[in-house]
Amino acid sequence: MSVTGPAGFRAAGVAAGIKAGSKRDLALVVNDGPQQAAAGVFTTNKVKAAPVLWSQQVLKERTLHAVVLNSGCANACTGPEGFQDTHATAEKVAEVLGVGAIEVAVCSTGLIGERLPMDALLPGVDTAARALAADEQAGLDAATAVLTTDTKPKQAFQEHEAGWSVGGFAKGAGMLAPNLATMLSVLTTDAVISGDDLDEALRAATRVTFDRLDVDGGTSTNDTVLVLASGASGVEVSKEDFTGLLTSVCTDLVRQLQGDAEGVTKTIDVVVRGAASEADAVAIGRTIAEDNLVKTAIFGSDPNWGRIAMALGRVDAEIDVDKLEIATNGVTLYAAGTKARDRSEADLSGREVEIVVDLHLGEHTATILTTDLSHAYVEENSAYSS
Amino acid sequence: MSVTGPAGFRAAGVAAGIKAGSKRDLALVVNDGPQQAAAGVFTTNKVKAAPVLWSQQVLKERTLHAVVLNSGCANACTGPEGFQDTHATAEKVAEVLGVGAIEVAVCSTGLIGERLPMDALLPGVDTAARALAADEQAGLDAATAVLTTDTKPKQAFQEHEAGWSVGGFAKGAGMLAPNLATMLSVLTTDAVISGDDLDEALRAATRVTFDRLDVDGGTSTNDTVLVLASGASGVEVSKEDFTGLLTSVCTDLVRQLQGDAEGVTKTIDVVVRGAASEADAVAIGRTIAEDNLVKTAIFGSDPNWGRIAMALGRVDAEIDVDKLEIATNGVTLYAAGTKARDRSEADLSGREVEIVVDLHLGEHTATILTTDLSHAYVEENSAYSS
Numbered sequence: 001m002s003v004t005g006p007a008g009f010r011a012a013g014v015a016a017g018i019k020a021g022s023k024r025d026l027a028l029v030v031n032d033g034p035q036q037a038a039a040g041v042f043t044t045n046k047v048k049a050a051p052v053l054w055s056q057q058v059l060k061e062r063t064l065h066a067v068v069l070n071s072g073c074a075n076a077c078t079g080p081e082g083f084q085d086t087h088a089t090a091e092k093v094a095e096v097l098g099v100g101a102i103e104v105a106v107c108s109t110g111l112i113g114e115r116l117p118m119d120a121l122l123p124g125v126d127t128a129a130r131a132l133a134a135d136e137q138a139g140l141d142a143a144t145a146v147l148t149t150d151t152k153p154k155q156a157f158q159e160h161e162a163g164w165s166v167g168g169f170a171k172g173a174g175m176l177a178p179n180l181a182t183m184l185s186v187l188t189t190d191a192v193i194s195g196d197d198l199d200e201a202l203r204a205a206t207r208v209t210f211d212r213l214d215v216d217g218g219t220s221t222n223d224t225v226l227v228l229a230s231g232a233s234g235v236e237v238s239k240e241d242f243t244g245l246l247t248s249v250c251t252d253l254v255r256q257l258q259g260d261a262e263g264v265t266k267t268i269d270v271v272v273r274g275a276a277s278e279a280d281a282v283a284i285g286r287t288i289a290e291d292n293l294v295k296t297a298i299f300g301s302d303p304n305w306g307r308i309a310m311a312l313g314r315v316d317a318e319i320d321v322d323k324l325e326i327a328t329n330g331v332t333l334y335a336a337g338t339k340a341r342d343r344s345e346a347d348l349s350g351r352e353v354e355i356v357v358d359l360h361l362g363e364h365t366a367t368i369l370t371t372d373l374s375h376a377y378v379e380e381n382s383a384y385s386s
Numbered sequence: 387m388s389v390t391g392p393a394g395f396r397a398a399g400v401a402a403g404i405k406a407g408s409k410r411d412l413a414l415v416v417n418d419g420p421q422q423a424a425a426g427v428f429t430t431n432k433v434k435a436a437p438v439l440w441s442q443q444v445l446k447e448r449t450l451h452a453v454v455l456n457s458g459c460a461n462a463c464t465g466p467e468g469f470q471d472t473h474a475t476a477e478k479v480a481e482v483l484g485v486g487a488i489e490v491a492v493c494s495t496g497l498i499g500e501r502l503p504m505d506a507l508l509p510g511v512d513t514a515a516r517a518l519a520a521d522e523q524a525g526l527d528a529a530t531a532v533l534t535t536d537t538k539p540k541q542a543f544q545e546h547e548a549g550w551s552v553g554g555f556a557k558g559a560g561m562l563a564p565n566l567a568t569m570l571s572v573l574t575t576d577a578v579i580s581g582d583d584l585d586e587a588l589r590a591a592t593r594v595t596f597d598r599l600d601v602d603g604g605t606s607t608n609d610t611v612l613v614l615a616s617g618a619s620g621v622e623v624s625k626e627d628f629t630g631l632l633t634s635v636c637t638d639l640v641r642q643l644q645g646d647a648e649g650v651t652k653t654i655d656v657v658v659r660g661a662a663s664e665a666d667a668v669a670i671g672r673t674i675a676e677d678n679l680v681k682t683a684i685f686g687s688d689p690n691w692g693r694i695a696m697a698l699g700r701v702d703a704e705i706d707v708d709k710l711e712i713a714t715n716g717v718t719l720y721a722a723g724t725k726a727r728d729r730s731e732a733d734l735s736g737r738e739v740e741i742v743v744d745l746h747l748g749e750h751t752a753t754i755l756t757t758d759l760s761h762a763y764v765e766e767n768s769a770y771s772s
Contacts, residue, residue, distance in 0.1 A: 047699030047707055077695050077707075079724030112692020113725050216678045219700040221692075292602045292678070292759075293767055300768030306498020306607075309463050313433030314605045321433050321463075338465030339499050373678070375761050381679055382686030 002155030004139035005167030006190035008032050008230025012131035013141030016124025018117055019072035019110075024145035026121065027069040028128040029186050030097065035231030038064035039199035040105065041206050043223035049076035050086040051106040052222060058090075058102045062195025064228055065103035067186055068093045068128075069146050070121060071171070073110040076221040085116045092122050096129040107184045107224050109148055109171065143169035146184055149380060154256035156249045164191040164233040166245050170225075170253040185210070185225040185253060190233035193242055201243040202227050209250035212282070213369045215261045216377075217290040258369045263377025266298055266348075268370045271356045275364040280317035284357060285368035287315045295373035298353050303346035305333040308355060323360040329353060388541030390525035391553030392576035394418050394616025398517035399527030402510025404503055405458035405496075410531035412507065413455040414514040415572050416483065421617030424450035425585035426491065427592050429609035435462035436472040437492040438608060444476075444488045448581025450614055451489035453572055454479045454514075455532050456507060457557070459496040462607040471502045478508050482515040493570045493610050495534055495557065529555035532570055535766060540642035542635045550577040550619040552631050556611075556639040558647075571596070571611040571639060576619040579628055587629040588613050595636035598668070599755045601647045602763075603676040644755045649763025652684055652734075654756045657742045661750040666703035670743060671754035673701045681759035684739050689732035691719040694741060709746040715739060 004011050009031060016026040031038075040059040042052050058064070068089055075082050086106050094101040108116070132138065143153035150171050157167040168187035193201075206225055227246070258267050270288045275281035288294055291311040297304040305326045312319065326334040331346035333339070353372075390397050395417055402412040417424075426445040428438050444450070454475055461468050472492050480487040494502070518524065529539035536557050543553040554573035579587075592611055613632070644653050656674045661667035674680055677697040683690040691712045698705065712720040717732035719725070739758075 045696060045699040046701075046705050047695045074692070077692060077720060077724065079722070081724070112690075112695060113720065113729075217676070219696070221696050221699065290603070292763075296764050296767035299764065302768065304498075306460070306463060309433045309498060310431060310605070310607050313431040313607065315432075319432050334463060334499065336465070338463065338467070343499075373764060375764050377678075378682050378685065378759060378761050378764055381682035382688065 001136055001157035002139040002143050002167045002169045003029050003186055003188045004134050004136060005157035006165045006188045006230065008190050008232030009188045010132040010134045011138045011142040012128045012133065013145030014124060014127045014131055016127065017120035018070055024141060025070055025072045026124040026128050027142035027145035028132060029067045029142055030132055031065055031228045031230050033230055035192065035229060036063050036065050036103065037193060037195040037198050037229040038062060038226065039195060039202045040224060040226045041202055043220055045219045045221050047077065047221050049074050049108060049222040050078060050082040051075055051108045052224060053083060054086045054090065055105040055107065055224060058105055061102065062199065063103055064105050065099040066093055066097055067105045067107065067226055068125065069107040069184060071109050071146050071148050073108060073114050073116050074112045074222050075108040075116050076112040078115055082115060085118055088118065089121060092125045096125055105226055109146060109183045109222055112221060146171040149262055151260055154253055154260065156252035158245055158249050160241065160245050162235055164189065164235045164237060166249045168249055168253060170257055172257045183220050183222055187227040187246065187249065189227065189229045190231065191229060191235060191237040191242055192231040193229050193237055197239045197242065198227055198229055201239055201246050204243050205247040205250045209247060209254045212367060213254050213258055214286055214289045215371055254369065258371060261371040262380045263374040264371040265374045266351055266353050266372040268298055268353045268355060268372060270368045270370060271354060273356065273365045274359040274361055276318040276362040278364045278366060281364045281366035283317050284312050284315050285366050287311050288355065289368045289370035292373055298348060299372035299374045301348040303328045303333060303343040303348055305343065308357065309334060312357060318361055319359060320361060325358040325360065327356040387522055387543035388525040388529050388553045388555045389415050389572055389574045390520050390522060391543035392551045392574045392616065394576050394618030395574045396518040396520045397524045397528040398514040398519065399531030400510060400513045400517055402513065403506035404456055410527060411456055411458045412510040412514050413528035413531035414479070414518060415453045415528055415574070416518055417451055417614045417616050419616055421578065421615060422449050422451055422489065423579060423581040423584050423615040424448055424612065425581060425588045426610060426612045427588055429606055431605045431607050433463065433607050435460050435494060435608040436464060436468040437461055437494045438610060439469060440472045440476065441491040441493065441610060444491055447488065448585065449489055450491050451485040452479055452483055453491045453493065453612055454511065455493040455570060457495050457532050457534050459494060459500050459502050460498045460608050461494040461502050462498040464501055468501060471504055474504065475507060478511045482511055491612055495532060495569045495608055498607060532557040535648055537646055540639055540646065542638035544631055544635050546627065546631050548621055550575065550621045550623060552635045554635055554639060556643055558643045569606050569608055573613040573632065573635065575613065575615045576617065577615060577621060577623040577628055578617040579615050579623055583625045583628065584613055584615055587625055587632050590629050591633040591636045595633060595640045598753060599640050599644055600672055600675045601757055640755065644757060647757040648766045649760040650757040651760045652737050652739050652758040654684055654739045654741060654758060656754045656756060657740060659742065659751045660745040660747055662704040662748040664750045664752060667750045667752035669703050670698050670701050671752050673697050674741065675754045675756035678759055684734060685758035685760045687734040689714045689719060689729040689734055691729065694743065695720060698743060704747055705745060706747060711744040711746065713742040
C-alpha cells in the first residue's frame with residue numbers, strides 16, 4: 001500500500017511512450033478530498049528544473065488537487081520552452097480532472113537537458129486519467145512509473161490508532177544528497193490538517209529523514225517531496241502526532257532508497273555522537289558519508305579507520321583528536337588519540353555496516369545513511385546517458 | 387634532475403625494510419649550504435600526523451639542514467608514542483649529520499594508524515647517510531623512496547637565466563585535495579633568499595598549483611610541501627622572480643601527480659571563467675572536480691553536461707543560470723539557459739578532457755585539475771590496506 005492507502009486518493013501509472021519500450025513512465029495522484037491541503041519541499045540546487053519552479057509556485061497556496069509525474073526526462077536546463085512544457089502538462093491534467101492548473105503539481109525525473117516529448121506526454125495524461133483507481137495496484141503502478149535506475153518501487157504505509165493514515169512512494173537511486181536526499185516522493189494522508197501544519201510537519205520530517213541520506217553528494221535539479229491531505233478520515237490530528245507518523249513513513253522510504261542506491265553492495269550508517277552541536281554532527285556524518293576513500297574501503301570490507309579519521313579531520317567542526325573514538329560494527333578501532341583494537345577484529349563482510357564516531361564533546365547526535373562505492377556504481381554512471 | 391639539480395644539495399633513497407620486500411622506502415635530502423633557509427606548508431586537516439606536528443614546529447625557525455622521509459607508514463593517529471618515534475627519527479638524522487634535531491624535518495606517508503618500525507627505520511638512516519650524493523641518480527632514488535601507490539617518480543627541475551635553479555620531487559596518488567593537493571613534496575633551490583621570502587613564495591606558488599589539484603576530495607593527514615634554499619649559486623633573487631620559477635616547477639609536479647593519480651584513465655581540467663570572485667571560481671571548479679557523477683560520466687567518455695550543471699548549482703557562489711555557458715573539449719553544450727550544440731558533437735574519447743564553465747558574471751578565473759572515477763580507482767582503494 002502506498003499513496004492509495006489513505007482514504008480520498010486515486011492514482012495511476014501508465015506507459016505514455018516518454019521512455020523507450022513500453023515501460024510505465026507517467027503517474028498521476030489525485031486528491032478527491034473533501035480537503036485539498038498540500039505542502040512541498042524542493043531541491044536547494046540553484047539550477048532548478050522547470051517542474052520544480054512550477055510546483056514551488058503553485059504550492060504557495062498550500063492546495064493541490066493532483067500531482068502528475070514523469071520519468072524518462074528531467075526537463076531541467078531547458079529554458080523558457082521547458083517551463084512552457086511543464087505549464088502545458090499542468091493545464092492538460094487540470095482540464096481532464098476539471099480543476100485549476102494552479103492546483104496541479106508537476107514532477108519530472110530522468111536525463112537533464114532534453115525537452116519533454118509532449119506529443120507522447122499529453123495523450124498519456126488522458127490514458128492515466130482513465131486508469132485512475134483507489135486500489136493497491138493503482139498505487140503500485142504510480143510508484144513504478146517514476147522509477148529511473150531504481151531496481152524496484154519504494155512504497156510505505158502506516159496507520160494511526162485514531163483512524164487515519166499516511167502513505168507514500170519515493171524514487172531515487174543516484175544523485176541523492178543534501179538537501180533533499182531523494183529525487184521524487186509523494187506522500188498522502190486522510191488526516192484533517194491545515195496546509196500550514198502540513199508544511200511544518202513535512203519540513204520537520206524531511207530534515208531528519210530524506211535530508212540525511214547521502215549517496216554521492218549530488219543534489220538533483222529536480223528533488224521534490226510533496227504531501228497531500230484529503231481529510232477523508234474525518235479525524236483532526238495534532239501537528240505533533242502527524243509529524244510523528246509522517247517521519248516514520250519517510251524513514252521507511254529512505255531506508256528503501258538507501259538499500260536500492262546505484263551500485264550498492266553495502267548500506268552504511270554513519271552515526272555521530274557526542275558532538276558540540278547538531279550542525280557539527282551532521283557535517284561530520286556527511287563528510288564521512290561522501291568520502292570516496294571511506295566508501296571504497298567499505299566496498300572492500302576493509303575497516304580502514306584511518307580514512308574515517310582523515311575524512312572527519314577536514315570538517316569545519318569542533319573536534320578533539322585525543323577524545324575522539326571510532327568504531328565499526330561495534331569494534332572500537334581508535335580511542336584516546338591512538339589505535340585501539342586491531343582492525344582485523346572488525347568484521348565488515350556483511351551487507352550492513354555501522355560507523356560510530358563519538359566526539360565526546362557534547363550531547364548532539366546525527367545519523368547519515370549512505371552506501372559503498374562499488375564497481376557497479378561506476379559502471380551504471382559511466383553509461384547512463386549513452 | 388630533481389632535488390639534486392640545484393647546487394648545495396645531496397640526496398639518497400634506500401630500502402630500510404619499512405615496506406615489505408626490498409623497495410626503497412627511506413629518503414634523505416641534505417642542504418650543504420652555505421645557507422639553510424627553509425619554509426613549509428602543511429595539511430589543513432585537523433587530524434595531523436606526528437611528522438606534520440614535528441615539522442611545523444621546527445619550521446618556525448625557517449631553517450632546515452635536512453629532511454628525512456619514509457613511505458610504508460604514515461605515523462598518523464599514533465598518539466604520543468608516534469610523536470616520540472618522529473622525534474627519535476629527527477634525532478638520529480641530526481646525530482649522523484652532526485646538526486641539531488630542530489634543523490631536521492620529517493615526512494611520512496602510507497597507512498594511517500600503524501606505528502613506525504623503528505628497528506628498521508633507524509639503521510636505515512645510517513644506510514641513507516652513507517648513500518648521500520649530489521648526482522642525478524641520488525635525486526631519483528629519493529623521489530622513488532617516497533612513493534606509495536604512485537606508478538612512477540615525479541621530478542622537476544628548471545633553471546633561471548641568471549644562474550640559479552629550482553628542483554623538486556613529489557609523491558601523491560590518492561587522497562589528493564584541498565589544501566594541499568599532494569601528500570609530500572620537497573623542493574630545493576640554490577638561490578640566495580631569506581626564509582621569510584621563501585615562505586611567502588611557497589604559499590603563493592602552492593595556492594595556485596598543489597591547492598588546485600583535487601583527485602578525490604580527500605585531504606591527507608600528512609600533506610607537506612617543503613622548500614630548502616642553499617644559496618650555493620651566490621645569486622640573490624627577488625621574491626617575484628623566485629615565486630615565478632617556483633610556481634613553474636610546482637605546476638610541472640602537479641601535472642605529473644594528476645597524470646599518475648589512482649586509477650586515472652583521463653585527466654580533467656575544470657576551467658571556470660567569468661566568476662564574480664576568485665573564491666567563487668575555485669569553489670565551483672572544486673565541486674565539479676569532486677562530483678562522482680561528473681567523474682564517472684567522463685570515465686565513460688560521456689559529455690553529460692547536465693551533471694556539470696547539477697554540480698555547480700549546489701555551490702554557495704554567485705550563479706545566473708541564464709548567463710551560464712558549459713563546454714567540453716571546445717564544444718558549447720549549454721548556453722543562455724538551454725541546450726546548445728548536441729552532446730554527440732563533443733568527443734571525449736581521448737585521455738585529456740577540458741570542461742569550461744563561463745559564468746559571464748565577472749573577471750575571475752580558476753582551473754582545478756582532477757581525474758575521472760574509474761573501476762581502477764575503486765579497485766585500488768578497496769584493497770589498499772588489506
